[in-house]
Amino acid sequence: MDCKGIKYCHVSNKKKAIFARKQTLLKITFLGTGTSQGIPIIGSNHPVCLSSDEKDKRLRVSVLIEWEDFNCVVDCGPDFRQQMLRANCERIDGIVFTHEHSDHVLGLDDIRPFYFKQGDISIYAHKRVLKSLRKRFDYIF
Numbered sequence: 001m002d003c004k005g006i007k008y009c010h011v012s013n014k015k016k017a018i019f020a021r022k023q024t025l026l027k028i029t030f031l032g033t034g035t036s037q038g039i040p041i042i043g044s045n046h047p048v049c050l051s052s053d054e055k056d057k058r059l060r061v062s063v064l065i066e067w068e069d070f071n072c073v074v075d076c077g078p079d080f081r082q083q084m085l086r087a088n089c090e091r092i093d094g095i096v097f098t099h100e101h102s103d104h105v106l107g108l109d110d111i112r113p114f115y116f117k118q119g120d121i122s123i124y125a126h127k128r129v130l131k132s133l134r135k136r137f138d139y140i141f
Helices: 080-087 108-118 127-136
Strands: 006-012 017-022 026-032 062-067 070-074 094-096 122-124
Touching (some): 026 080, 080 108
Antiparallel strands (some): 062 070
16 A cells, blocks of 8 residues: 555554545634624723724634635634635535534524535534524524
């Protein structure tokens, strides 16, 4: 077996199994790192909320994980559309929902453009979270 271009390679003759791992880069983009209300918070007089520093303008929590031609999003809250546009994301293969709070799921409706373009998108979550999503977004499921 030729293992050229493969970082780790193992060939087992006993079970005729081949294990190989290609060296590829994983890109992680923090789409939002704010609180459940985002930063700045509406009507707040906290110094961070009044700051003109761009680092103090943070969208709600979400992460984009890109690996080869696979894109996965962790949570999609109310800022999801804006986050996808800003990240120039053209494909989503899966969404991981950490929990069912609104600041983590209310962007689910905004996956429609991806669905219309590419078809089914896998969703990963605890059974409790999936049950909540089916109830809140019954028109999607």
